[in-house]
Amino acid sequence: MENSLTQPKYLFPTFLADKKVFNLAEAYWRRMITAIAEEAGVPSHSYINHFDSKGRKEYDANPIFDAFFPSLYKAVRIIQEEPEAGAPDIAAWMDSIDLFEGKTPVPELVIALALSKETAADARELARQWIVERHSAAEMQQLISRRYR
Numbered sequence: 050m051e052n053s054l055t056q057p058k059y060l061f062p063t064f065l066a067d068k069k070v071f072n073l074a075e076a077y078w079r080r081m082i083t084a085i086a087e088e089a090g091v092p093s094h095s096y097i098n099h100f101d102s103k104g105r106k107e108y109d110a111n112p113i114f115d116a117f118f119p120s121l122y123k124a125v126r127i128i129q130e131e132p133e134a135g136a137p138d139i140a141a142w143m144d145s146i147d148l149f150e151g152k153t154p155v156p157e158l159v160i161a162l163a164l165s166k167e168t169a170a171d172a173r174e175l176a177r178q179w180i181v182e183r184h185s186a187a188e189m190q191q192l193i194s195r196r197y198r
Contacts, residue, residue: 078114132163
């Protein structure tokens with residue numbers, strides 16, 4: 050999906066400059082992914098600490114949202130970025146993370162995007178394929194490769 054900074058289409062455009070807007074964007078992702086998890090009938094929880102050593106919330110959008118699904122042994126990480134001229138509005142890839150010492154790394158769907166209605170719909174569909182449809186990491190990589198070349 051090609052980027053167009055000339056269109057006022059981006060949601061929560063001041064999310065990095067305004068903590069209230071950041072919190073709204075974060076809640077947007079929480080509602081979306083929680084609804085997908087509920088559709089799949091699976092619980093989830095965050096796996097990344099979003100607070101500094103003094104207990105203050107970090108307003109870093111990498112990630113703006115993360116979820117681990119224990120019963121699926123899968124994770125999702127959402128990276129929200131500011132729109133950039135000439136850059137694609139969305140990218141996705143498969144990764145893995147070491148959450149448990151001595152256990153197999155957890156496969157992780159990573160979605161990086163400048164948030165708009167269009168990219169949100171794409172992100173929702175990717176998350177649904179991963180969580181509800183329960184595609185494997187290899188199947189997701191194929192889907193991503195076909196869609197985001």
